[in-house]
Amino acid sequence: MVTVSQGGGDYENLPVGRYKAQCYKIIDTGTRSESFQGQPEKKRHKLFLYWEITQQLQVENGNEVWADVQMSDGRPFSVSKPYTASLNENATLFKDLKSWRGRSFTDEELKGFELGKVLRVTCELELIGRGDETDRTKIEGIYKPDGGPKVVETINEAAEFDIELYCQEFKGNSSAESKKMCDIWEDLPEWMKEEIENSFEVRAAKGSSPASKDNGMSDFTKDEDPDEDIPF
Numbered sequence: 001m002v003t004v005s006q007g008g009g010d011y012e013n014l015p016v017g018r019y020k021a022q023c024y025k026i027i028d029t030g031t032r033s034e035s036f037q038g039q040p041e042k043k044r045h046k047l048f049l050y051w052e053i054t055q056q057l058q059v060e061n062g063n064e065v066w067a068d069v070q071m072s073d074g075r076p077f078s079v080s081k082p083y084t085a086s087l088n089e090n091a092t093l094f095k096d097l098k099s100w101r102g103r104s105f106t107d108e109e110l111k112g113f114e115l116g117k118v119l120r121v122t123c124e125l126e127l128i129g130r131g132d133e134t135d136r137t138k139i140e141g142i143y144k145p146d147g148g149p150k151v152v153e154t155i156n157e158a159a160e161f162d163i164e165l166y167c168q169e170f171k172g173n174s175s176a177e178s179k180k181m182c183d184i185w186e187d188l189p190e191w192m193k194e195e196i197e198n199s200f201e202v203r204a205a206k207g208s209s210p211a212s213k214d215n216g217m218s219d220f221t222k223d224e225d226p227d228e229d230i231p232f
Contacts, residue, residue, distance in 0.1 A: 012071050014079065014137055016129055018057040020066060020145065021079070022122045024154040025050035026115060027184075028085070028163040029192060030199025045085040046195070047093075049118070051125060052156050053077040076155050079125065081139045087113060101230055102144035116160045117232035121149045151231045159184050163196065167205035 027048045033041045053076055055066040070076055083093040087110055097113075098104050100123050105113070126141040166181035168174065185193060196202055 012077070013135055014053065014056075014069075014077050014127055015135075016127055016137055019053045019069070019125045019127065020055040020122065021051040021053050021125050022120060022152055022154055023049055023118045024052050024078075024120070024156045025080075025159050025161075026119060027161045027188065027192065029195045030163045030201045032195075032199055043200070046082060047085050047115070048080050048082050048192075050078060050080045051123070052154060053079065053125070078156070079127070079137075079139055085115075096142045097232075100142045100144060100149065101232065102148065103230075113232075119158050119160060120151050120154055121231045122152055123149060149230055149232070161185065161188075163199065163201050166196070167201050170202070170205040 025048075027050070029046045029048065031043050031045045034044045035041045036044075053069060056069040058065055058067045081096075083096075084091060085093065087094045087097075087105065094105075097118070100118070100121075122145050124143040124145045125139055126143070127137040128140040130136045130138050161181055161184045163181075165177050166185060167178075169178040169182055185196065188196075
């Protein structure tokens, strides 16, 4: 699927604005050592969330209305956002999920949150310019939609790539679930495949590095670093 808001070339690009969307894909790319803004390297567990766009907020005759939007070939636009897999209160993932839910997490939820619960869940997205010389946009905010988030059928096939299940294929524990992860991996862009293959988890599974202690995407807990029914 085309990630139009963060790509380049001939991709059709969404303009700045407010959109209705639903999450259709979660990709866990695993753990690696990275430096952020010149700081010393540290282990970071990264993932990507993808949404398909269904409507755009427009103004007609002075009134705000939601209008259907799609690519020229009839497919839905797709946007994505990268995250560090952390529910620390300062983490972007925590802030976006809190805004999307319309409420914070309980202490019990923070002990282990299954990220897969956000698949097929609706939201509103705010897209802004990337601040470069292109007209590309990026996700600035994720918000609770009017009427609250709902679980819906997606146009794109919903998929969740769990790197720990993928690694089982190389640890002698092949199963229907691990093979499904391999199928999802095959459809990913080359740069993302490379990130996954170079992760501590996959390198350990293939015997080329020490094992990581990360738990994959089964749950995200609040790490130690600095009333309404909803689907997640």
